[in-house]
Amino acid sequence: MAGLFEPARHGGASLTLDAVEASILRSLTVQMLELLGPEDEPDEDADPLARLFAEGPSKPPADPALARLFPDAYGEGDDAAEHSAEFRRYTENDLRTRKRDDALALVRGIDGGSSGRKGRVVLHLKAEDCRHWLGALNDLRLTLGTRLDVSDDPEEAEALYRLPDEDPRKPLMMAYLWLGGLQETLLDVLMGN
Template sequence: MSTAFRRARGGGVTASFHTAEVELLRSLVGQLLELVRDTPEQKEGDDDGWAAALGLADDDTPKRPTDPVVLRLFPDGYQGDDEAASDFRRFTERGLREAKAGMAATVLASLATAEGVDPGERKSREKTRVELNAEEADAWLRTLTDLRLALGTRLGVSEDDEDQWLSLPEDDPRRHIHDVYDWLGWLQETLVRTLSAGLP
């Protein structure tokens, strides 16, 4: 079982995770990374290289996501104004995707560092202690938020519906996923509390 985030000696924050939890986090963050990196291919025949590079070409405008999870991660900037929402997405989505991907990659790298191996390799260990500096802690906080948004959207979680999930049979896969959703929320809460405690 993981421990709550707490202040580490010499600054930063730390938490310990069981091997199975590390594997779960690695899997979830890896899937999130693929999701936010999954951008539409550029259309062929775009001869305005400068406009494309700056995200200003007409053919470069991202489509509104059809996957509800992706739409939750990259929501419309304007409601009831399709043109304004499209322009907002055109100028912001690429940068948002890159930022989320960078945060997720930082989480994966910190997990690998904690295990004493290069990213992509695995090492059997009962407990893994993660130590994060301020930048890494911010990446964890943002990535945990994105993971909960993704899982919550996929499950259809709503406010004050805890009893509904607790009433599911123990062998119902939705209950297991909701348990993971709750666990991520607990990690997020302990990280926020620890970071807030260090503020003046």
């Protein structure tokens, strides 16, 4: 079946996408990379130790999708905002780099896939690639879920699942559900189910 992960013969996972699926997945990932923004280029003359301990932002992102990808580390409480700012300052740059690396691995995987029958893209992922793909798929779902305002409320979720075809959110919802299927089947492969 096209569009779902399967165990690969020599470990890792394989995935066969039709041309439209590959294009959609690549496009969504490139859009997420644009949302994440470019990586800060370190000053070549800077002290390597100083670059290692460079401080990141201390305020949460204004964009709701980015705020979901980079949530506050501490919940409610007297000192929560201060602790969250300090935690963010020392972790967000590395987390952002990891998310970029995951997304780039997904794009490179699609671009490097072999051509199969009927224009399909056949991918064979090693275990390390699977971890990158799993991270990128999770980030894509979090981003789309935020844009769609997916919540834990069963009635609201049911309404999103039953969007009429003319609703402009319908393609995003279909992509959200498909990404969930990809994520679930990749997890199954990695767990040996």
